[in-house]
Amino acid sequence: MSKPKFLVTIGTFDGVHLGHQKLIRWSMQRAQELKMKSRVVFFVSPPRFYFKPSLAVPLLTTGLERRALIRGLGVDRVEVLRFGPRWAEMAHTTFFEEYIIKRWKAGGLLVGKDFAFGKGRLGNLKFLQGETTVREMTLEVLPLVRVGGRKISSSRIRGLLAKGEVERAGLMLGRSFTFTGTVVRGRGLGAKLGFPTANLRVSDEVLRPAGVFHVLVSGGSLRGPRTALCNIGTRPTMGGRGKKLVVEVHIPGYSGSLYGKKLRIEFLKRLRGEKKFRSLDALKSAIAKDIECVANV
Numbered sequence: 001m002s003k004p005k006f007l008v009t010i011g012t013f014d015g016v017h018l019g020h021q022k023l024i025r026w027s028m029q030r031a032q033e034l035k036m037k038s039r040v041v042f043f044v045s046p047p048r049f050y051f052k053p054s055l056a057v058p059l060l061t062t063g064l065e066r067r068a069l070i071r072g073l074g075v076d077r078v079e080v081l082r083f084g085p086r087w088a089e090m091a092h093t094t095f096f097e098e099y100i101i102k103r104w105k106a107g108g109l110l111v112g113k114d115f116a117f118g119k120g121r122l123g124n125l126k127f128l129q130g131e132t133t134v135r136e137m138t139l140e141v142l143p144l145v146r147v148g149g150r151k152i153s154s155s156r157i158r159g160l161l162a163k164g165e166v167e168r169a170g171l172m173l174g175r176s177f178t179f180t181g182t183v184v185r186g187r188g189l190g191a192k193l194g195f196p197t198a199n200l201r202v203s204d205e206v207l208r209p210a211g212v213f214h215v216l217v218s219g220g221s222l223r224g225p226r227t228a229l230c231n232i233g234t235r236p237t238m239g240g241r242g243k244k245l246v247v248e249v250h251i252p253g254y255s256g257s258l259y260g261k262k263l264r265i266e267f268l269k270r271l272r273g274e275k276k277f278r279s280l281d282a283l284k285s286a287i288a289k290d291i292e293c294v295a296n297v
Helices: 018-033 047-051 063-072 085-089 092-103 125-134 154-162 166-173 189-193 280-295
Strands: 006-011 037-043 077-081 106-111 138-141 178-184 198-201 211-219 226-233 246-250 262-272
Touching: 006 018, 018 037, 018 106, 037 063, 047 085, 063 077, 092 106, 092 125, 106 125, 125 138, 154 166, 166 262, 198 262, 211 280, 226 262, 226 280, 246 262, 262 280
Parallel strands: 006 037, 006 106, 037 077, 106 138
Antiparallel strands: 178 198, 178 262, 198 246, 211 226, 211 262, 226 246
16 A cells, blocks of 8 residues: 655745635645645745845744644644755755655645745746656645735734734734743842842744733743733843843742743733833832733733
8 A cells, every 4th residue: 555645835834824824724625635645844944044144034933833833733744944054055856856755755736936945946836847747746836815805924923023013913823922931040120129020031033022011921830821911121221231132021929930941921912112211119110000900901
């Protein structure tokens, strides 16, 4: 009995937003119609970031998060690739034969209209049309999709998050924007103000929207999601300098230790932007009001 062939869909799919979800579900349906299994292959970062680092922007999801989200849609197999020197120098014929055919067992391909692979981007649609015809494989170009009559893109979602519009971004993602970080020791500034915080180390790859937010926190030793306040910024009132963003979370009513634990932050609403207050008392008053807002939701 021959092994099943896969309909292979290749892309980046950062965020796995509603548009991506629609495409992936369509690819699963096509695989079923063609009596194949579904396989999604994605690069963690778009290859263009490697060739032109100036184009690089923070990601909406890590590779592990993206893999879990895509698997959650019901895809049979998911492959995660990190683009680097090996991929940049690989001949398009090698990529096609060793990966698409042998490793991923492709019986068909679904790709975007501008898709190309291999050194010099020689593995373009023209090349694929020739190879798939000879091998009697299916080749289809992923359609442009709209959700609710609107085009949804990862770049548009990044733009919303950069402005702190987490609610609108969540509508396009089909879920709240989230990221995960590890609790590390900070300077204890929050505790000195009377509002102890957990300082999070978050991957520099991941987008961190600036401002003060109402969030849900889960993980570590917390029992279920806890409502919390999250500040992302440079802490100007406390002498913060430079552009490095600090992520800190205050969980009202919680007094345990979370050092070394991973916490998942789910963004619900932006309360305000970060600002430099005239005094520590003014800052403490603002934080108290923020906590009151969170508690009353």
